[in-house]
Amino acid sequence: MTNPSSPTLDYLEVPCLDAEVFGDLLSLAARRPDFLGQMVARFIDHGQRSLIRLSDAAKRRDFQEASFVAHTLKGAARQIGGSCLAHECEGLVQACERNTLEELELFIDRVRRAHARTVTELLAHDTLLH
Numbered sequence: 001m002t003n004p005s006s007p008t009l010d011y012l013e014v015p016c017l018d019a020e021v022f023g024d025l026l027s028l029a030a031r032r033p034d035f036l037g038q039m040v041a042r043f044i045d046h047g048q049r050s051l052i053r054l055s056d057a058a059k060r061r062d063f064q065e066a067s068f069v070a071h072t073l074k075g076a077a078r079q080i081g082g083s084c085l086a087h088e089c090e091g092l093v094q095a096c097e098r099n100t101l102e103e104l105e106l107f108i109d110r111v112r113r114a115h116a117r118t119v120t121e122l123l124a125h126d127t128l129l130h
Contacts, residue, residue: 015083015084016082016083016084016085016114016117016118016121017081017082017083017118017121017122018081018082018083019081020081021078021079021080021081022080022081022125025039025080025081039079039080040080040122040123043076043077043079043080043082043122044119044122046073046076047073047076047085047115047118047119050069050072050073050076051108051111051112051115053065053069054066054069054070054092054108054111055108057069058101058104058105058108061101061104063096063097063099063104064096066092066096066104066108067092067093067096067097070089070090070092070093070096070107070111071089071093073085073089073111073115074086074089074090074093077089077118080118080122082114082118082122084114084117084118085111085114085115085117085118087114088107088110088111088113088114089111089114091107091110092104092107092108092110092111095107
């Protein structure tokens with residue numbers, strides 16, 4: 001049996017959207033129709049800016065900055081139910097602690113792919129977002 005919190009799992013092995021968290025957000029959206037759309041838009045924007053910051057941190061070999069950005073993005077992912085992204089961000093935080101550039105770059109790529117998958121799944125609920 002695999003442990004979903006293990007950063008060694010591939011992001012495809014972890015559910016992308018946590019059904020319980022996303023369900024709670026949908027319930028809130030039923031009372032405030034613009035809520036979820038705005039939250040998703042902010043999440044996408046924050047994620048895109050975070051990916052740029054991660055790339056810049058890798059170029060500078062700034063493991064502390066990369067860890068901070070990954071930790072912040074992990075929190076944003078958890079708020080919206082983005083389990084696969086949160087999982088990969090945790091792996092990136094751990095990679096930063098080991099100060100290995102190759103591992104840093106590997107996990108930034110994994111975070112980038114998990115972010116894209118999360119956004120795709122969120123936008124698949126587009127009719128619920130408007």
